[in-house]
Amino acid sequence: MTAVTRRDMGRLALGGAALTAWGTSARAQAVTITVNGSGGSLAKSLERIYEKPFTAETGVGVRATAPVSLAKLKAMVETGNMEWDLTEMGGADMIEAVKNNWLTEVDWSIVDPDNKLPAIARQKYGMVTSTFSTVIAYRTDKFGGKAPKSWADFWDVKSFPGPRALQDSPVQNLEFALLADGVPADKLYPLDVERAFKKLDQIKRHVAAWWTTGAQQVQLLVDGEAVMGTVWNGRVPPLKKEGKPVDIVWNGGALQLSYWAVPKGAKHPKEAMRYMKTRLDPDKGVQLLQDSPYPGFAPGLIEKVDPELAKILPIHPDNVAVQYSFNPEYWSEHRPKLTERWAAWLLS
Amino acid sequence: MSPRVVRIALALWFCAVVFFLLFPLVFLIPLSFNESEILSFPPSAWSLRWYRVLFTDASWSGALWLSVKIGVLVTILSVAIGTASALAIVRHRLPGAGLLYGLAIAPLIVPGIVIALGMFMLFARLKWLESLTTLVLAHTVVAVPYVIVVVSAALRNLDETIERAARVLGAGPWRSFLLVTLPALRPAILAGAMFAFFASFDDLIITLFVSGAIETLPLRIWNDLNLRLDPTVAAAACVMVAMSMIGLGIAEIARSAGLRRLRTEQADG
Amino acid sequence: MVAPLLAAPLLLLFAIFFVVPFVEIMRISFSGKGGASAGVSWLMSSPVFAVVFLNTLKLALSVTLICLVLGYPAACFIAGEPASRRGIYLALVLLPFWTSVLVRTYTWSLVLGREGLLNASLIWLGIASEPQRFMFTPLAVHLGMVQILLPVAILTLVGVMTELDAGLVRAARVLGASPWRAFWHVYLPMTKPGIVAAAMLLFILSLGFYITPALLGGPRHRTIANLIDLQVHQMNDWTAASAMALVLLATTIAAVALLRWLVPERNLYGGAR
Numbered sequence: 001m002t003a004v005t006r007r008d009m010g011r012l013a014l015g016g017a018a019l020t021a022w023g024t025s026a027r028a029q030a031v032t033i034t035v036n037g038s039g040g041s042l043a044k045s046l047e048r049i050y051e052k053p054f055t056a057e058t059g060v061g062v063r064a065t066a067p068v069s070l071a072k073l074k075a076m077v078e079t080g081n082m083e084w085d086l087t088e089m090g091g092a093d094m095i096e097a098v099k100n101n102w103l104t105e106v107d108w109s110i111v112d113p114d115n116k117l118p119a120i121a122r123q124k125y126g127m128v129t130s131t132f133s134t135v136i137a138y139r140t141d142k143f144g145g146k147a148p149k150s151w152a153d154f155w156d157v158k159s160f161p162g163p164r165a166l167q168d169s170p171v172q173n174l175e176f177a178l179l180a181d182g183v184p185a186d187k188l189y190p191l192d193v194e195r196a197f198k199k200l201d202q203i204k205r206h207v208a209a210w211w212t213t214g215a216q217q218v219q220l221l222v223d224g225e226a227v228m229g230t231v232w233n234g235r236v237p238p239l240k241k242e243g244k245p246v247d248i249v250w251n252g253g254a255l256q257l258s259y260w261a262v263p264k265g266a267k268h269p270k271e272a273m274r275y276m277k278t279r280l281d282p283d284k285g286v287q288l289l290q291d292s293p294y295p296g297f298a299p300g301l302i303e304k305v306d307p308e309l310a311k312i313l314p315i316h317p318d319n320v321a322v323q324y325s326f327n328p329e330y331w332s333e334h335r336p337k338l339t340e341r342w343a344a345w346l347l348s
Numbered sequence: 349m350s351p352r353v354v355r356i357a358l359a360l361w362f363c364a365v366v367f368f369l370l371f372p373l374v375f376l377i378p379l380s381f382n383e384s385e386i387l388s389f390p391p392s393a394w395s396l397r398w399y400r401v402l403f404t405d406a407s408w409s410g411a412l413w414l415s416v417k418i419g420v421l422v423t424i425l426s427v428a429i430g431t432a433s434a435l436a437i438v439r440h441r442l443p444g445a446g447l448l449y450g451l452a453i454a455p456l457i458v459p460g461i462v463i464a465l466g467m468f469m470l471f472a473r474l475k476w477l478e479s480l481t482t483l484v485l486a487h488t489v490v491a492v493p494y495v496i497v498v499v500s501a502a503l504r505n506l507d508e509t510i511e512r513a514a515r516v517l518g519a520g521p522w523r524s525f526l527l528v529t530l531p532a533l534r535p536a537i538l539a540g541a542m543f544a545f546f547a548s549f550d551d552l553i554i555t556l557f558v559s560g561a562i563e564t565l566p567l568r569i570w571n572d573l574n575l576r577l578d579p580t581v582a583a584a585a586c587v588m589v590a591m592s593m594i595g596l597g598i599a600e601i602a603r604s605a606g607l608r609r610l611r612t613e614q615a616d617g
Numbered sequence: 618m619v620a621p622l623l624a625a626p627l628l629l630l631f632a633i634f635f636v637v638p639f640v641e642i643m644r645i646s647f648s649g650k651g652g653a654s655a656g657v658s659w660l661m662s663s664p665v666f667a668v669v670f671l672n673t674l675k676l677a678l679s680v681t682l683i684c685l686v687l688g689y690p691a692a693c694f695i696a697g698e699p700a701s702r703r704g705i706y707l708a709l710v711l712l713p714f715w716t717s718v719l720v721r722t723y724t725w726s727l728v729l730g731r732e733g734l735l736n737a738s739l740i741w742l743g744i745a746s747e748p749q750r751f752m753f754t755p756l757a758v759h760l761g762m763v764q765i766l767l768p769v770a771i772l773t774l775v776g777v778m779t780e781l782d783a784g785l786v787r788a789a790r791v792l793g794a795s796p797w798r799a800f801w802h803v804y805l806p807m808t809k810p811g812i813v814a815a816a817m818l819l820f821i822l823s824l825g826f827y828i829t830p831a832l833l834g835g836p837r838h839r840t841i842a843n844l845i846d847l848q849v850h851q852m853n854d855w856t857a858a859s860a861m862a863l864v865l866l867a868t869t870i871a872a873v874a875l876l877r878w879l880v881p882e883r884n885l886y887g888g889a890r
Contacts (some may be wrong), residue, residue: 002353040571041572041576067571075468078473085479090378163750209835210836213573213574215576223726223733224731240383242384335852339847341664343844344665347668347836360660367766369710372725372727377726411721432623436621442621456822458827458866459861462859463635466642469645470640489634497773501810502705505807533780535703538707542711555705566719573719585717589715592708595704596704600705
């Protein structure tokens with residue numbers, strides 16, 4: 001009895017609050033969607049470029065949450081309590097989520113009715129929102145004017161002496177080892193795991209640091225802990241502009257995709273998909289690129305970008321030509337086994 | 349070896365320990381005033397840029413304030429619940445006190461991610477997520493063990509005969525607790541309270557799962573760590589240290605002023 | 618009659634916010650295909666679990682000992698000062714807590730890095746001719762963890778030392794005991810509950826560390842918490858994570874029970890009470 005009364009009172013109070021909100025705001029927001037992303041310093045740009053204008057135009061509020069977490073998605077689906085209407089997701093996580101049936105199919109008649117996106121960006125359960133690349137970064141002041149050009153150079157500790165830094169994960173490192181060993185970029189998958197670990201054996205004792213978070217990558221280079229290492233492409237250009245002696249090598253980079261997907265059980269899937277559509281606007285895309293050099297496939301985006309900026313984007317044609325495209329299907333299937341082997345290999 | 353020599357040796361040891369504890373923090377000052385996008389030392393150019401971000405970007409200042417607020421609530425709850433439980437375990441010979449003690453420290457042992465997942469699964473069903481109350485109580489679970497460990501250790505050391513004497517002389521259990529036990533426990537309770545506050549203030553993993561869109565300071569830092577960590581974290585750290593030093597200074601001045609007043613009154617009387 | 622009442626708030630809070638969630642996650646983790654046996658077989662077959670688990674225990678043990686040895690004299694000093702000044706000293710020790718563990722960990726790389734302060738000093742003094750590697754070594758991990766945990770040791774010890782009966786030590790001295798004997802036979806035994814409490818807290822807390830070992834250590838310093846985090850966040854395997862959590866819980870409780878059996882809570886003064 002008491003519980004019911006209290007709940008009713010709560011409802012009453014909520015109703016009161018809603019009425020007040022109605023009185024004060026010019027436009028009542030019927031629906032608010034929750035969009036889960038990486039958060040951090042980029043959240044402010046997203047709010048300015050996408051979220052606020054969308055709310056002004058449609059009356060649908062946008063609430064941003066962070067961070068991206070597959071474990072949390074799983075927990076939400078299993079309890080039937082989906083907080084998110086839309087979430088960002090990496091390639092391998094995306095496949096894991098599809099495999100477990102955690103996502104809702106994208107209704108492309110809402111998101112992209114005129115079929116303007118390239119096929120690669122239009123997938124059954126998600127839309128590609130950004131592209132990024134794991135590439136070699138190096139200290140320009142440590143090799144007497146020489147510059148490494150490939151994974152073979154990364155492994156060449158005679159010509160390019162000094163400590164290295166790699167991620168503490170088999171993902172991509174196996175590919176990099178195979179590229180260094182001369183495997184052509186289009187013949188990488190399925191990976192020759194034995195050959196990759198054998199090649200990794202050669203570099204292991206030269207790797208000073210095995211990084212675990214994104215923020216560590218450039219920090220290790222700038223602090224001089226490593227003279228060469230792997231980074232995500234976006235962090236280096238601003239540091240280069242600042243005068244730090246660092247640069248990246250596009251050759252042999254791992255081109256990857258990042259998605260937006262609507263989780264199963266989302267409360268407002270239609271509104272979420274309408275919001276997805278805002279990513280098709282190339283002008284907004286150009287604005288976002290000022291703060292984050294991870295472009296999506298908005299039609300006409302590359303043409304509108306300042307050519308200098310375009311050069312440092314992972315999907316610039318010159319860069320695409322020299323990278324390999326990362327295969328998340330392969331990794332989704334083999335990650336558990338290979339991660340175990342990787343951990344054992346590191347400890348041995 | 350006279351007691352004087354021992355005191356001096358201990359004082360020197362203490363100075364060395366404080367130096368070790370504070371020395372890395374000294375670096376935070378130049379880091380926070382650095383113009384660069386990245387934490388780097390020595391700074392290339394000086395600027396207030398990151399302090400501006402800290403105070404103008406609501407996601408930083410809001411997170412900082414929220415963390416302090418939650419920390420204070422958690423501390424109050426933990427001290428009350430923890431001290432009471434320590435009394436029950438040590439003083440009142442509760443049957444199964446050993447088991448209770450084991451339960452009390454278990455939240456420190458079970459890895460954060462496991463308990464966080466469990467909390468999420470349960471609270472999602474109960475629709476308790478994204479509430480400040482839930483977050484405060486969840487933090488209290490990991491904060492209370494500190495109070496219990498520290499206070500029950502102190503209680504074990506406390507001479508029970510004094511309490512008994514107070515009782516014999518006619519004080520009720522409540523009065524003897526208030527006038528005898530509590531004052532003796534004060535240092536331990538204070539230590540437990542500090543631990544409890546910082547357990548909440550620095551918690552990441554439980555907040556990550558239970559909070560929804562509520563962003564505390566560690567969560568804000570974590571979200572940056574995934575992509576880019578800029579000197580705002582150093583600025584936030586400097587502000588926190590400075591604030592705690594100012595608070596300490598005020599408390600010290602108030603205390604010595606109070607002491608002086610007391611002495612004057614005594615002299616007058 | 619009072620005891621159950623005093624313990625009631627704790628029991629209520631823990632029942633809802635700890636026991637039920639814990640049981641819940643165990644139930645979910647072990648109800649999948651294979652159930653509990655999947656967890657056990659994962660533990661048995663994993664090539665890394667046993668190694669990482671042992672490494673974690675060793676790390677926790679050495680950090681605990683270092684903190685106690687460094688912290689005990691410092692706590693003695695604080696406890697011996699007049700009460701009015703103790704607050705200031707404790708606040709000094711606590712100052713580092715105001716900055717997140719992450720930031721404190723990072724600052725060590727400025728000291729220990731190849732281009733850091735320590736290397737610069739060594740080269741300037743002529744002790745080393747080229748930068749030495751300090752980062753990602755046991756030294757770095759221990760420095761980082763001790764810096765974070767030392768205040769816990771000091772505070773816990775001070776909490777117990779300040780209410781000791783100083784008269785007993787004085788009595789021993791008056792009766793002719795040397796300072797060393799007075800310390801060894803009177804003061805040290807009296808502070809035993811504090812040492813036990815501090816050792817327990819430190820050991821338990823070091824077992825759960827993962828940010829500091831991951832940022833300052835190499836692959837050999839990955840802890841069981843790292844491994845659990847990896848299983849949950851990257852491998853989507855809650856069964857393995859929960860199995861490891863249970864092993865950790867059982868080991869730690871056994872260690873705590875052993876410690877309390879070795880140092881019984883009553884008769885800590887050798888029967889003085």
